[in-house]
Structures are given as structure tokens and as C-alpha cells.
Amino acid sequence: MTSEHASAAEDRAVxxxxxxxxxxxxxxxxxxxxxxxxxxxxxxxxxxxxxxxQERGLPVKGDPYWDPIALSANAGSVAAxxxxxxxxxxxxxxxxxxxxxxxRYRASNVPAGRLTERGRxxxxxxxxxxPTQLQTLYDxxx
Numbered sequence: 001m002t003s004e005h006a007s008a009a010e011d012r013a014v015x016x017x018x019x020x021x022x023x024x025x026x027x028x029x030x031x032x033x034x035x036x037x038x039x040x041x042x043x044x045x046x047x048x049x050x051x052x053x054q055e056r057g058l059p060v061k062g063d064p065y066w067d068p069i070a071l072s073a074n075a076g077s078v079a080a081x082x083x084x085x086x087x088x089x090x091x092x093x094x095x096x097x098x099x100x101x102x103x104r105y106r107a108s109n110v111p112a113g114r115l116t117e118r119g120r121x122x123x124x125x126x127x128x129x130x131p132t133q134l135q136t137l138y139d140x141x142x
Contacts, residue, residue: 051140
């Protein structure tokens with residue numbers, strides 16, 4: 001084989017190698033994109049509901065349809081019952097939104113003892129919560 005033929009063979013081998021490498025890269029990117037699109041990460045609301053309902057065995061009532069402030073929470077809301085005390089839980093998408101939810105509840109005359117917050121979670125209780133009720137909710141805060 002002459003050096004011209006050897007050089008042409010090497011060029012073909014390099015070209016084929018580049019094509020195969022490119023095809024593999026495209027396949028990996030497509031597969032990763034499909035995995036990311038199909039994988040469902042639970043939302044903060046899903047985590048709270050699972051913690052209270054499945055892990056703690058507490059009644060979780062669903063959407064608080066009677067509470068327009070809670071329904072406006074960007075990360076969702078849910079009604080539940082902790083140690084026989086009904087609670088409406090609102091999950092804000094940001095600290096500013098949590099501050100806004102608190103202000104709206106205060107403006108609607110929710111008594112201060114029934115309104116609690118922790119980070120981006122705002123809760124309105126049926127009556128002032130006990131320390132154990134608060135701890136149960138805080139243990140399920142994400």
C-alpha cells in the first residue's frame with residue numbers, strides 16, 4: 001500500500017469515527033432530554049400532602065375552595081386536619097409572595113393566633129395551634 005492509499009484509508013477511518021461519535025452524542029442528548037421530560041419531580045405541595053396524609057396518617061381534605069387567598073398561592077394550597085385542628089396551608093412561590101399572603105390574611109381579620117408562617121408556608125388554623133400541631137406541620141414543610 002502506498003502512502004497515498006494509507007493516508008486515504010486513515011482519512012476514511014477518521015471520518016467514520018467522527019460520524020459514529022456524532023451519532024452517539026446526538027443519541028445521548030436525545031435520551032437525556034426524554035428522561036428529563038418524562039421524570040416527574042414531586043412539587044412542594046405533593047411532598048406536604050404525602051407527608052401529612054401518608055406518612056403521618058392525618059386527614060388531608062384537598063383544595064380549600066372556600067379560601068380565595070389560599071387558592072391564589074402560586075405553589076398551591078391544601079386543607080388538612082392536625083390533631084383535630086383544621087388548617088389551610090398555602091405554599092408561596094417566594095418570600096415576597098408569603099409576605100403578601102400574610103398581609104392579605106391579616107387584612108381579612110384572621111386572628112393573629114390562628115395565622116402562622118414558616119418560610120414560604122402560610123397556615124390558617126381553626127383555632128390557635130398547639131406546639132405539637134405546629135411541629136407536625138413544620139416537620140412536613142418543604
